Amino acid sequence: MKEDSYTSLICANFCNYYKPGKDREKCGGYFYIKQFITPAELGDLIEVFKLKSYEASYRNCSFVCEKCDFRVDGCDFFVNKSPNPCGGYLLINRIFHYTNF
Ligand code: SF4
16 A cells, blocks of 8 residues: 555656556555655655656666566556656666665
8 A cells, every 4th residue: 555655755756657546556666665765765865866757768677667566467668668667666766876876
């Protein structure tokens, strides 16, 4: 189940595929962020690094997709290599980029 504090930061801000009210499933990015970062820390990271909802390129973070509830129904980014990942994937990608992980 999602939590509003994370959903507003991750899904509403960063995900092109987000549909309010669908709170049972979460992407792999949401899973990992919720495990390791508090909503306050995430908000600070977004503000300090000026993280945006769109980036032209992405590093491979396929481990994120391994924990994703949406893979069951297929994900265009994961299956067909479409250009736009979900917001959780995008956010983890940008955090890694700015922290040189
Ligand atoms: S890019 Fe697709 S498979 Fe990967 S975490 Fe996001 S929704 Fe899930």
